[in-house]
Amino acid sequence: MNRETKRAMARQQRTTDQGERLQQLRRGQQEKQRQALKSPSGGGERKSGGLHGIVKFGNEVMAELRKVNWPDRKTVAGYTIVVLVAVTIITAVIFGLDYLFGQAVVALYT
Numbered sequence: 319m320n321r322e323t324k325r326a327m328a329r330q331q332r333t334t335d336q337g338e339r340l341q342q343l344r345r346g347q348q349e350k351q352r353q354a355l356k357s358p359s360g361g362g363e364r365k366s367g368g369l370h371g372i373v374k375f376g377n378e379v380m381a382e383l384r385k386v387n388w389p390d391r392k393t394v395a396g397y398t399i400v401v402l403v404a405v406t407i408i409t410a411v412i413f414g415l416d417y418l419f420g421q422a423v424v425a426l427y428t
Contacts, residue, residue: 389397
């Protein structure tokens with residue numbers, strides 16, 4: 319057996335192993351979902367603890383916002399200028415085309 323054949327067989331084995339691992343993960347996720355649907359605390363908690371759910375959601379939002387990499391003032395100012403310049407240019411182009419097409423229509427029908 320030459321090197322290329324051995325490499326091809328190794329690649330095929332790795333692909334098979336990855337596929338099996340993926341299937342195991344999917345089965346595990348499906349099992350967790352089934353258990354969450356079957357458990358009495360999963361469904362009843364949402365109905366009886368409406369305020370608790372809202373507070374939990376708010377806490378999760380705050381936790382995610384702490385993870386955000388917020389830009390500094392200089393970066394925000396730079397991006398703002400870029401956006402304003404781009405919007406101004408696009409507006410001017412659309413205005414110019416509208417004016418030209420309007421003049422063309424007036425010249426066509428007069």
